[in-house]
Amino acid sequence: MAYLIKGAHVVDPQVGLDDVRDVLIEDKTIVSVEPSIEAADATVVDGTGKYLVPGLVDMHVHFRDPGFEYKETIASGSRAAAHGGFTDVATMPNTEPVTDTGAEVRYQIDTARRAGLVHVRPIGALTRGEKGESLAEIGDMVMEGACAFSDDGHGVQSAGMMKTCMAYVSQFDRAVLAHCEVESLSKNGVINSGRAATRLGMFGWPPLAEELEIYRDIELCRGTKCALHICHISTAKGLEMVKAAKAEGLPVTCEVTPHHLFLCDDDIDETYNTNLKMNPPLRKASDAEALRAGILDGSIDCFVTDHAPHAKHEKDCEWEIAFFGTIGLETSLPLMLTNLVNPGLMSWTRLVEVMAVNPRKVLRLDPVTIAAGSAANLTLIDPTRTVEVTESFFQGKSKNSAFLGMSLTGCATDVFVSGKRTLIDGVVA
Amino acid sequence: MDSYKLKATIMDEAAMKRAVTRIAHEILERNEGSSNIALVGIVTRGVHLARMIADEIEKIEGSKPPIGTLDISFYRDDVMRHIAPVIHATNIPFDIDRIDIVLVDDVLYTGRTIRAALDALMDYGRPKTVQLAVMVDRGHRELPIRADYVGKNVPSSREEDVRVRIVPIDDCNIVEIWEKTTTEGSEA
Amino acid sequence: MLSVKHLIDTYSLTADDITQILDTAKSFDPIVNARTIKKVPALRGRTIVNLFLEPSTRTLKSFELAEKRLSADSISMGGSTSSVVKGESLADTIQTIDAMNVDMFVVRARLAGTPQVITQNTDAIVINGGDGKHQHPTQAMLDLYTIREHFGHLDGLKVAIVGDLAHSRVCGSLAPALKTMGADVTLVAPPTFQVGDPTWFGCNQTNHLDDVIEDMDVVYMLRVQLERMEGAAIPSRREYNRLYGLSLEREARMKPNAIICHPGPMNRGMEIDAEVADCARSRILDQVNAGVLTRMAEMYLLLGGEE
Numbered sequence: 067m068a069y070l071i072k073g074a075h076v077v078d079p080q081v082g083l084d085d086v087r088d089v090l091i092e093d094k095t096i097v098s099v100e101p102s103i104e105a106a107d108a109t110v111v112d113g114t115g116k117y118l119v120p121g122l123v124d125m126h127v128h129f130r131d132p133g134f135e136y137k138e139t140i141a142s143g144s145r146a147a148a149h150g151g152f153t154d155v156a157t158m159p160n161t162e163p164v165t166d167t168g169a170e171v172r173y174q175i176d177t178a179r180r181a182g183l184v185h186v187r188p189i190g191a192l193t194r195g196e197k198g199e200s201l202a203e204i205g206d207m208v209m210e211g212a213c214a215f216s217d218d219g220h221g222v223q224s225a226g227m228m229k230t231c232m233a234y235v236s237q238f239d240r241a242v243l244a245h246c247e248v249e250s251l252s253k254n255g256v257i258n259s260g261r262a263a264t265r266l267g268m269f270g271w272p273p274l275a276e277e278l279e280i281y282r283d284i285e286l287c288r289g290t291k292c293a294l295h296i297c298h299i300s301t302a303k304g305l306e307m308v309k310a311a312k313a314e315g316l317p318v319t320c321e322v323t324p325h326h327l328f329l330c331d332d333d334i335d336e337t338y339n340t341n342l343k344m345n346p347p348l349r350k351a352s353d354a355e356a357l358r359a360g361i362l363d364g365s366i367d368c369f370v371t372d373h374a375p376h377a378k379h380e381k382d383c384e385w386e387i388a389f390f391g392t393i394g395l396e397t398s399l400p401l402m403l404t405n406l407v408n409p410g411l412m413s414w415t416r417l418v419e420v421m422a423v424n425p426r427k428v429l430r431l432d433p434v435t436i437a438a439g440s441a442a443n444l445t446l447i448d449p450t451r452t453v454e455v456t457e458s459f460f461q462g463k464s465k466n467s468a469f470l471g472m473s474l475t476g477c478a479t480d481v482f483v484s485g486k487r488t489l490i491d492g493v494v495a
Numbered sequence: 496m497d498s499y500k501l502k503a504t505i506m507d508e509a510a511m512k513r514a515v516t517r518i519a520h521e522i523l524e525r526n527e528g529s530s531n532i533a534l535v536g537i538v539t540r541g542v543h544l545a546r547m548i549a550d551e552i553e554k555i556e557g558s559k560p561p562i563g564t565l566d567i568s569f570y571r572d573d574v575m576r577h578i579a580p581v582i583h584a585t586n587i588p589f590d591i592d593r594i595d596i597v598l599v600d601d602v603l604y605t606g607r608t609i610r611a612a613l614d615a616l617m618d619y620g621r622p623k624t625v626q627l628a629v630m631v632d633r634g635h636r637e638l639p640i641r642a643d644y645v646g647k648n649v650p651s652s653r654e655e656d657v658r659v660r661i662v663p664i665d666d667c668n669i670v671e672i673w674e675k676t677t678t679e680g681s682e683a
Numbered sequence: 684m685l686s687v688k689h690l691i692d693t694y695s696l697t698a699d700d701i702t703q704i705l706d707t708a709k710s711f712d713p714i715v716n717a718r719t720i721k722k723v724p725a726l727r728g729r730t731i732v733n734l735f736l737e738p739s740t741r742t743l744k745s746f747e748l749a750e751k752r753l754s755a756d757s758i759s760m761g762g763s764t765s766s767v768v769k770g771e772s773l774a775d776t777i778q779t780i781d782a783m784n785v786d787m788f789v790v791r792a793r794l795a796g797t798p799q800v801i802t803q804n805t806d807a808i809v810i811n812g813g814d815g816k817h818q819h820p821t822q823a824m825l826d827l828y829t830i831r832e833h834f835g836h837l838d839g840l841k842v843a844i845v846g847d848l849a850h851s852r853v854c855g856s857l858a859p860a861l862k863t864m865g866a867d868v869t870l871v872a873p874p875t876f877q878v879g880d881p882t883w884f885g886c887n888q889t890n891h892l893d894d895v896i897e898d899m900d901v902v903y904m905l906r907v908q909l910e911r912m913e914g915a916a917i918p919s920r921r922e923y924n925r926l927y928g929l930s931l932e933r934e935a936r937m938k939p940n941a942i943i944c945h946p947g948p949m950n951r952g953m954e955i956d957a958e959v960a961d962c963a964r965s966r967i968l969d970q971v972n973a974g975v976l977t978r979m980a981e982m983y984l985l986l987g988g989e990e
Contacts (some may be wrong), residue, residue: 145761263879338795382772618723
């Protein structure tokens with residue numbers, strides 16, 4: 067199958083491209099990128115007025131498969147990913163059973179292949195059962211295709227255990243993705259400590275619980291030389307520590323979510339909208355502002371959703387017993403375009419770095435460039451198309467979005483995954 | 496909101512005074528003096544009317560009957576259809592058991608206020624009799640209730656509003672009829 | 684008529700709302716405390732469900748008495764008699780009860796925000812009878828009533844709220860209501876019991892009861908929730924009593940006309956010494972009486988104000 071994408075504005079900082087080009091795809095590969103291409107046999111995709119970028123990667127999602135298929139499956143999550151414009155997603159290991167052996171990694175990759183909509187890149191657990199007690203079979207998982215390691219959902223509470231994990235992972239050229247949370251400080255916490263917690267009468271999950279563990283893990287990184295990637299950073303101070311580590315030359319990167327960038331604890335009011343209950347929690351407005359500055363100036367490497375599907379009954383209840391998290395795959399690009407790119411705060415080049423180039427680096431995936439010979443993983447974006455965020459908009463199984471009710475501008479219209487068109491003018495194939 | 500305009504003044508100060516004097520005489524005649532009676536005014540204008548009647552009785556008999564005030568907010572049958580009325584405290588500083596009670600109100604109309612007042616009164620005790628004195632009876636009863644003492648019978652239309660003005664709530668003692676100037680029907 | 688449809692928290696109430704509640708409660712006082720027949724037919728035929736998802740005998744009985752005195756038909760459902768404990772979701776429970784044509788829910792819950800969730804699942808009016816660590820507005824109203832009865836006003840009064848503020852829905856609702864009415868509020872607690880937001884409603888904060896007790900018109904002692912002591916925010920009952928307990932010695936230093944309140948039930952010998960609880964300044968039993976009056980007022984104003 068051949069596709070000719072005509073007249074799109076192609077942005078790929080890896081090859082210094084930021085101009086209108088025609089792109090010809092044959093089978094799984096980009097075969098030609100030129101100002102003008104004619105190809106009689108190819109299906110023409112009109113890219114006029116649109117942007118063509120290397121396929122977007124969301125390196126932090128929860129597909130709940132196996133174990134919690136009532137929330138999301140690899141198949142339904144794949145549809146959400148395609149709808150959101152992604153060619154690759156990295157799935158966190160807190161499934162049931164936990165992804166802590168090669169067989170579990172293999173299951174996800176095989177299931178995703180059958181779904182055929184997105185490359186699923188499984189992340190393996192650091193510790194067996196994510197219990198923080200003993201090493202998982204990390205080497206076995208690397209050999210089956212695990213792209214990184216994390217106990218996401220929890221911090222590894224014991225510093226000694228974390229040191230062992232990082233030292234062990236350091237032999238494999240993989241990063242440790244650290245969910246940072248000192249549980250003795252965040253115990254019972256369901257909302258950021260401070261004004262909203264006091265007003266709404268709930269236990270706080272303080273910034274310190276996150277920052278203390280970021281500090282610890284950076285120090286362990288210094289000792290073990292293991293690549294460290296801080297998950298869903300949520301506070302200004304945490305970001306300062308990451309910046310300092312980078313300035314020192316340590317192999318430290320970090321990521322931020324749309325909800326921590328564009329929402330804050332002031333958005334939580336007496337309606338107790340449980341779709342705003344996150345881990346880590348929405349922080350202060352000043353934290354969100356610092357994170358927005360960080361993603362613009364390069365100190366935050368990756369933009370991820372922490373896509374966390376939950377069934378209706380798990381959210382339609384009292385805040386204190388509601389599950390943590392929001393879905394994100396289908397709103398992440400529209401939020402970025404609406405809030406940062408379209409207003410001119412963020413360049414298209416920077417968008418491509420945080421949503422395509424850098425995540426592949428952290429996950430040690432082969433780079434995808436818009437150049438002849440590269441794998442045809444591409445996302446075509448219409449920056450003007452309107453997205454009304456309603457429950458029926460979502461293609462995934464769960465509808466627990468923190469962004470319901472918003473009207474956004476700009477979204478992916480077409481996605482090519484290894485040359486297969488998985489999103490066709492906004493409709494999942 | 497409907498708006499009203501003044502149609503006629505049907506009792507002036509002198510007429511009201513004569514009516515109060517007559518009612519006082521009728522009460523005394525019927526009850527054979529003032530020894531066993533007490534007046535209970537329904538807030539707010541009924542209270543002041545009760546005081547006027549009590550003053551007249553004092554002039555005639557030399558002693559003033561006890562006066563109580565009764566708020567019927569908690570006894571209305573239309574609590575659910577109206578916003579909660581401003582509440583004034585009920586104050587009945589005497590035992591009503593075996594007493595002849597004269598309830599006093601300014602206007603008798605549908606009878607629902609008096610029905611509520613009777614219920615409220617019964618929760619305070621068991622009077623020997625309950626009688627009703629009003630300044631104006633304007634008709635249109637919705638319940639089998641009648642007044643024992645009436646200042647003036649004023650046949651009125653439902654579209655009209657009969658207003659009794661009493662010092663010190665108002666600046667003079669008169670009775671007026673106001674008519675509705677808007678045409679939309681309203682059951683309020 | 685109140686500016687709110689439901690009574691969920693005190694910071695949504697205006698000074699006029701609070702004054703209406705207290706004035707209406709006052710007009711129930713002669714009915715409840717002077718008459719032989721202590722009830723009125725104001726809410727005759729109205730159906731009220733007391734949904735107590737967390738056990739509380741005092742508050743439940745106070746509401747039940749208030750309902751009876753307004754002639755409402757009420758039923759009470761507790762954790763042990765409802766299906767809430769059987770895995771049914773709150774929304775299911777509410778919709779099931781609501782199908783029986785209920786006019787009002789009085790809700791007591793272990794989790795913050797429960798009454799708000801209920802408003803989203805019913806057309807009935809909801810009164811919050813205490814939700815988690817969030818709010819307990821009917822307690823705040825009875826406290827204000829008690830204090831106003833003693834002083835004749837609320838504005839300008841200096842009120843100390845002493846105790847486990849961090850876990851206290853009583854403090855969470857009383858302090859904002861006092862501020863709305865123009866009182867000056869000082870929060871007294873060990874640092875481990877202070878509220879999380881230091882700017883909270885413009886209250887003063889201190890760790891030292893002895894520094895402020897002589898200036899206060901009202902000393903409001905909170906119950907220390909012994910069941911919430913895990914995690915050791917204070918070392919012992921004994922030490923708490925020594926630092927923060929209202930002893931006779933501290934009571935003697937209070938202003939001549941100052942009063943003592945406590946929401947009950949008291950831990951005698953911990954936050955308040957037995958002799959102090961029973962002394963002339965104590966308004967603790969007045970608070971109980973005020974509870975029925977103010978709850979009658981709240982139900983009357985909310986249901987009576989409905990179209």
